[in-house]
Structure formats: C-alpha cells, structure tokens
Amino acid sequence: QVQLVESGGGLVQPGGSLRLSCAASGFTFSSYRMSWVRRAPGKGLEWVSDINAGGASTHYTDAVKGRFDIPRDKAKKTLYLTMSNLKPEDTALYYCARVGPQSEYYSDLNDPDRYDYWGQGTQVTVSS
Helix, strand or coil: CCEEEEECCEEECCCCCEEEEEEEECCCHHHCCEEEEEECCCCCEEEEEEECCCCCCEEECCCCCCCEECCEECCCCEEEEEECCCCHHHCEEEEEEEECCCHHHCCCCCCHHHEEEECCCEEEEECC
C-alpha cells in the first residue's frame, strides 16, 4: 500500500528555516518523480517543487527559487523540502505528492490529477 507521511512543519518567524520530510512506503521510491505542493489560506493548490526519480533534476516555482531545496534520500525512502529565509506568504499546508506515470497529460502542475498519491499534509506557518 502506497503511503506518504509528511512531518516537520511548524511555526517559524520570517527569515527562519524549516525542513519538511516525507517518508514513503509501499512502492519503489526511486522509480517516481516526487513533488511538494502547497495550499495557502484562501488559495488553490500551488506546485512548489519536484525532483526526478534519480534525484539529479529539480525544479522550483519562482516564488521559492534560491530559498527552497528538494533533496531525496533513496536509502531512507524519504523526500525532503528544506526551506530558508521563510516569508509570510510561504504559510500553507504542504503536501508531499507522487507524480503519476501519465503526468505528461497534465500541463497544469497545480492540477491535483497530475498526482496519484498524496500525504496528509504538514502545516507551515510563517509569522512574527
């Protein structure tokens, strides 16, 4: 059974840092592209970042470039999102999501149907 479990969220002051974790199980972790997607209060889903199956290629939305990183640990079957210089606008529920095998049919990275499995989400609140 596929399972994605996020952790690491919390309350942090602007300019602070957090590291989110997503523990994967029930599938061959190294065979799938993985993403972080967030939902801010009053807004829809926003794709944040992804990393390819091999871990050599990453992408980020412009809002977080230079501040976030998305490493993955094959041995631990864990996806991470390291966040630095956090801003109030980063406040959101952050989801770990597996990119489906037919993701090429979905041009909108924010389309939830692009992802076949989701974690429960972990809340990040950036406030002074």
